[in-house]
Amino acid sequence: MPDFPAPDMRHPVILPDGAAHEGTVFLSAAIAHPRWRIGDYTYASAHRPPDDWATHLAPYLYEFSPETLTLGKFCQIADGVSFLTASANHRHDGFSTFPFAIFGGPHEGRASMPGPGPDTVIGHDVWIGQGAVVLPGAMIGAGCIIGARAVVGGRIPPYSVVAGNPGRVVRVRFVPGIVARLLALQWWDWPIATILAHEAAICGADLPRLEAAAQSLPKVPNGS
Numbered sequence: 001m002p003d004f005p006a007p008d009m010r011h012p013v014i015l016p017d018g019a020a021h022e023g024t025v026f027l028s029a030a031i032a033h034p035r036w037r038i039g040d041y042t043y044a045s046a047h048r049p050p051d052d053w054a055t056h057l058a059p060y061l062y063e064f065s066p067e068t069l070t071l072g073k074f075c076q077i078a079d080g081v082s083f084l085t086a087s088a089n090h091r092h093d094g095f096s097t098f099p100f101a102i103f104g105g106p107h108e109g110r111a112s113m114p115g116p117g118p119d120t121v122i123g124h125d126v127w128i129g130q131g132a133v134v135l136p137g138a139m140i141g142a143g144c145i146i147g148a149r150a151v152v153g154g155r156i157p158p159y160s161v162v163a164g165n166p167g168r169v170v171r172v173r174f175v176p177g178i179v180a181r182l183l184a185l186q187w188w189d190w191p192i193a194t195i196l197a198h199e200a201a202i203c204g205a206d207l208p209r210l211e212a213a214a215q216s217l218p219k220v221p222n223g224s
Helices: 053-057 176-185 192-197 199-203 207-215
Strands: 024-026 036-038 043-045 069-071 120-122 160-163 168-172
Touching: 176 207, 192 199, 199 207
Parallel strands: 036 069, 069 120
Antiparallel strands: 024 043, 160 168
């Protein structure tokens, strides 16, 4: 088995000349922000790499924001993706949406400021395509594919394909029985060496082989 990048390696893609590809990063290594939760091996790419990946991807998620942004393991985030988290919102239940707190004084408790909004949660092995926008409070299930330029909010079932504005589920990747077996399998929690040893089965949709492999993994005690 060849060497593989550790999840805390900033630039996992090495070019033929031996240089690191600056435009691709494992986000757990590139972002140190108290409101982000990032799973191992989740990466983002940008044609023009930013100095600050957290602000580049989620410009309204501040260190003092009440909400969090969670990304599962093995997610793939294309260039131009934006996460519009809840701190981007304005109050919209009154006669004006204007944030009058900009004129000075304390923000907390101001009538023009919205209350805390929901967290945004992205499951494991989610592919978010070029230029997609994820709206505040989106809950995207494991294995989803979000199409280029899609604008996605709400709860998206696992292994759905979403496209358009507003984003709609245009199809499901697998029948419900297969989805249930995949969610029970949780291959993304396996040791990386085991995952790579079964790359062909994962990418070739060989579920019986993966289930057989899962039986050979060490059992994790309950409550651990």
